[in-house]
Amino acid sequence: MQKNEIWRSYGTDYKGMTKRLLTQSGLDRLLPAHSVHDPCIAIKPNLVTPSPASFGATTHPEVIAGIIEFLQEHDYNNIVIAEGSWVGDKTAEAFEYCGYNSLAKEYDVSLIDMQKEKGSVTDCAGEDLSICSCVKDWDFLINVPVLKGHCQTHITCALKNIKGLIPNDEKRRFHTMGLHKPIAHLNSGIRQDFIVVDHICGDLSFEEGGDPVIRNCIMTALDPVLVDSYVCSLLDYSIEDVPYIGMAEALGVGSSDLSAMRLITCEGEPYEDLPVRNILDVSYAVDDVDSCSACYGILIPALERLESEGLLDKLPDRIAIGQGHRGKTGKLGIGNCTSGFDICIRGCPPHEEDIYNQLKKLALETSGEPE
Numbered sequence: 001m002q003k004n005e006i007w008r009s010y011g012t013d014y015k016g017m018t019k020r021l022l023t024q025s026g027l028d029r030l031l032p033a034h035s036v037h038d039p040c041i042a043i044k045p046n047l048v049t050p051s052p053a054s055f056g057a058t059t060h061p062e063v064i065a066g067i068i069e070f071l072q073e074h075d076y077n078n079i080v081i082a083e084g085s086w087v088g089d090k091t092a093e094a095f096e097y098c099g100y101n102s103l104a105k106e107y108d109v110s111l112i113d114m115q116k117e118k119g120s121v122t123d124c125a126g127e128d129l130s131i132c133s134c135v136k137d138w139d140f141l142i143n144v145p146v147l148k149g150h151c152q153t154h155i156t157c158a159l160k161n162i163k164g165l166i167p168n169d170e171k172r173r174f175h176t177m178g179l180h181k182p183i184a185h186l187n188s189g190i191r192q193d194f195i196v197v198d199h200i201c202g203d204l205s206f207e208e209g210g211d212p213v214i215r216n217c218i219m220t221a222l223d224p225v226l227v228d229s230y231v232c233s234l235l236d237y238s239i240e241d242v243p244y245i246g247m248a249e250a251l252g253v254g255s256s257d258l259s260a261m262r263l264i265t266c267e268g269e270p271y272e273d274l275p276v277r278n279i280l281d282v283s284y285a286v287d288d289v290d291s292c293s294a295c296y297g298i299l300i301p302a303l304e305r306l307e308s309e310g311l312l313d314k315l316p317d318r319i320a321i322g323q324g325h326r327g328k329t330g331k332l333g334i335g336n337c338t339s340g341f342d343i344c345i346r347g348c349p350p351h352e353e354d355i356y357n358q359l360k361k362l363a364l365e366t367s368g369e370p371e
Helices: 014-025 061-073 091-097 100-107 133-137 158-165 168-176 180-189 224-234 243-250 293-308 352-367
Strands: 005-010 041-044 079-083 110-113 119-124 127-132 140-143 148-150 154-156 194-199 217-221 262-267 286-288 319-321 332-334 343-345
Touching (some): 005 014, 005 224, 014 061, 014 194, 014 217, 014 262, 041 061, 041 158, 061 079, 061 100, 061 194, 079 091, 079 100, 091 100, 091 110, 119 133, 119 180, 127 168, 127 180, 158 180, 194 224, 217 224, 286 293, 293 319, 293 352, 343 352
Parallel strands (some): 005 262, 041 079, 041 140, 079 110, 286 319, 319 332, 332 343
Antiparallel strands (some): 005 217, 119 127
16 A cells, blocks of 8 residues: 555445455555564544444444454454543543443453543644653554544544544643644654544534434545545545645645545445535634534534524524633633633533523523513
């Protein structure tokens, strides 16, 4: 496999398809040689929240099983699965709910909850970022993102998935730094040695899933910048719409040149072009200052429900959300960061039902309509 190539297969035998694709991609020739020690191979799925893979947010355990079986069949037995869910959910719950505890037991591999790992400051191309210390112990990193949309960055795939390898406090800080820049610099500090993209049924709009679009596709690649550039083309975004891609390219992480890309189909027939769901434009209703993905991502579905009921425009004030509102006062806020506001729907993040119910009540009171 070359850096300008993306290999893909289609089908429903996810574990078997993964193993065959890894063979065709030549992963065995890329793995570190067995020397004095048994190389540590780390697998990084996307378990952003405790939800089944069929929901469109998390990496299918069958794909991970295929990777593990491939590695063990090539005498690599020092394998870890490492992940840190988004702020507001617990990785331990995601491991259990998504089937990774039983997976680890079946194949005798270790699970690392990155939310419990300490971070160490690392120079990432001029930016000091806190990275979980255990990352330095790995000899080879296989990144297994889900191809899906994101309510703040439009897309999330290879580059953004690495964010799960930093402590929770650093995740929060990323949002105060503008999100795109630290994601780009993080990828200069953590090298992805191989990428397996779960393009089976990702939600094309939201990171936490809920509206899966079935494509039954698995892809492999070496260049995370190329992967994310290709994802932009699939979801009808330009590379400029996702600034961290160009920033990562400028830092030497990879290439966004799709004209030089070779797309190789190994198995099955490609689906037609992906349908793109329009995300509700809520910028007029929201005052977002450095919000975390979990909080913002939970707010959007609640606002969609209000919009469908004709109530969103009836709210009396813009909705404040984000770390930039800490210590400030105002009229209407979402999340603990807005605890000084007259009305604050508390939580870190709050529950969607609480947001919806309280905002609906406020909209009806403001408009004088009966509940």
